[in-house]
Amino acid sequence: MHELSVATSVVDLALQHTGGRKLTAVNLAVGANAGIFRESLLLYMGLVLEEKGIKDVKVAWRDVPMHCRCDCGTEYDILRYMDTCPSCGSFQRAMEGGRDCTVDSIEVEDV
Amino acid sequence: MSEIKVLSSAMQKNNEIAERNRALFRERGLKVLNFISSPGAGKTSILERLGARYSAALGVVTGDIQTTFDADRLKAAGATALQIETGGTCHLTASMVEESLKKMDLSRLKYLVIENIGNLICPSSYDLGESAKVAVLSTTEGDEKPAKYPALFTRATAVLINKVDLLPHVKFDVGRAEEDCRKLNRDVRIIRISCTTGEGFEELFKYFESLS
Numbered sequence: 001m002h003e004l005s006v007a008t009s010v011v012d013l014a015l016q017h018t019g020g021r022k023l024t025a026v027n028l029a030v031g032a033n034a035g036i037f038r039e040s041l042l043l044y045m046g047l048v049l050e051e052k053g054i055k056d057v058k059v060a061w062r063d064v065p066m067h068c069r070c071d072c073g074t075e076y077d078i079l080r081y082m083d084t085c086p087s088c089g090s091f092q093r094a095m096e097g098g099r100d101c102t103v104d105s106i107e108v109e110d111v
Numbered sequence: 112m113s114e115i116k117v118l119s120s121a122m123q124k125n126n127e128i129a130e131r132n133r134a135l136f137r138e139r140g141l142k143v144l145n146f147i148s149s150p151g152a153g154k155t156s157i158l159e160r161l162g163a164r165y166s167a168a169l170g171v172v173t174g175d176i177q178t179t180f181d182a183d184r185l186k187a188a189g190a191t192a193l194q195i196e197t198g199g200t201c202h203l204t205a206s207m208v209e210e211s212l213k214k215m216d217l218s219r220l221k222y223l224v225i226e227n228i229g230n231l232i233c234p235s236s237y238d239l240g241e242s243a244k245v246a247v248l249s250t251t252e253g254d255e256k257p258a259k260y261p262a263l264f265t266r267a268t269a270v271l272i273n274k275v276d277l278l279p280h281v282k283f284d285v286g287r288a289e290e291d292c293r294k295l296n297r298d299v300r301i302i303r304i305s306c307t308t309g310e311g312f313e314e315l316f317k318y319f320e321s322l323s
Binding site: 001017018019021027082091093100102106107108109110 | 112118201237
C-alpha cells in the first residue's frame with residue numbers, strides 16, 4: 001500500500017520537470033529490492049495523474065537488479081532473492097543496490 | 112516529443128529527513144533501533160522487558176493505525192513512550208518520526224526504539240534515520256516468512272526469533288528460518304527470545320549495549 005506515497009512522489013518529480021509542457025511519459029528505474037509492487041505503483045500513478053487531470057501518460061519500467069559479490073570471486077546480478085551464485089551455487093555473498101525507485105527521465109509534448 | 116532527464120529518487124524527500132534525524136541522534140549520542148514485524152509478533156512485549164531493564168533511559172516512538180494502547184503499556188513498563196497514530200498509513204516515515212521527536216524529551220535517553228506499524232512489507236522501504244533495523248519474527252507465524260517477505264530480512268541487522276517457548280507446540284523449523292535469514296543477509300545477528308520465560312534477553316541486552 002506504500003506504493004501510493006511512492007506514486008505521489010514520482011508524479012510530483014515528473015511534473016517539476018515538464019517546464020509547463022504536457023507530460024506524455026515517465027521512465028522509471030525500480031530496484032528489485034525496493035519493495036515496490038509493479039501493478040500497485042502503476043495503478044496508483046494512474047489515479048494520482050487522473051486526480052490532477054493529466055491523461056495519456058505512458059509509464060516505462062526498467063528493473064534494477066541487486067548486485068552480488070560472491071566469496072568465490074564471481075560478481076553477478078539477481079532479480080530474485082533466492083537466486084544463487086552462477087559459478088558456485090552458494091549464498092555466500094555481499095549484496096548491494098536495487099533498493100531505489102528513480103525517475104530516469106520524462107517525455108513531454110513539443111511546443 | 113522531447114525527453115528530459117530527471118534522475119531523481121522517489122525516496123529522496125524521505126531520505127533527506129532521515130539524514131536529519133540521524134544527525135540529531137548522533138549529536139545526542141542516542142542508539143536508535145527501528146523494530147519491524149508483522150502484527151502480533153511481540154514487539155511491544157519485547158519493549159516492555161527492555162523498559163523494565165533501562166526504564167527512563169529507553170524512549171519508544173510507537174506507531175499504530177489507531178489507539179494509544181502500546182504507548183500506555185510502555186509507560187507502565189517504565190519507558191518514555193510516545194504514540195504515533197497514522198490513521199491508516201501502513202508504515203512510519205522519517206517526517207512522522209521527526210515531528211514526534213519534537214514532543215519528546217531526549218535528554219535522559221540512551222536508547223530509542225521506533226516501533227513501526229505491524230507490517231512485514233511497507234516499513235522496510237523507509238529509512239527513518241535509525242542506527243539499525245531489527246526484524247521480529249515469532250514462532251507462531253511460520254518459518255517460511257523470511258523467504259516469503261525477503262526485503263526486510265536483507266536490511267535487518269538483527270532478527271529476534273520470539274516466542275521460542277512455544278517451539279514444542281508449533282510447527283516452526285527454527286533451523287530453516289535462521290538458514291533463510293542468513294541466505295538473505297549472511298552477517299545478520301539472530302537472537303532467540305521468549306517474553307514469557309525471559310530466554311535470550313541477556314543476549315539482547317548485550318546486543319543493545321554493543322551498538323555504536
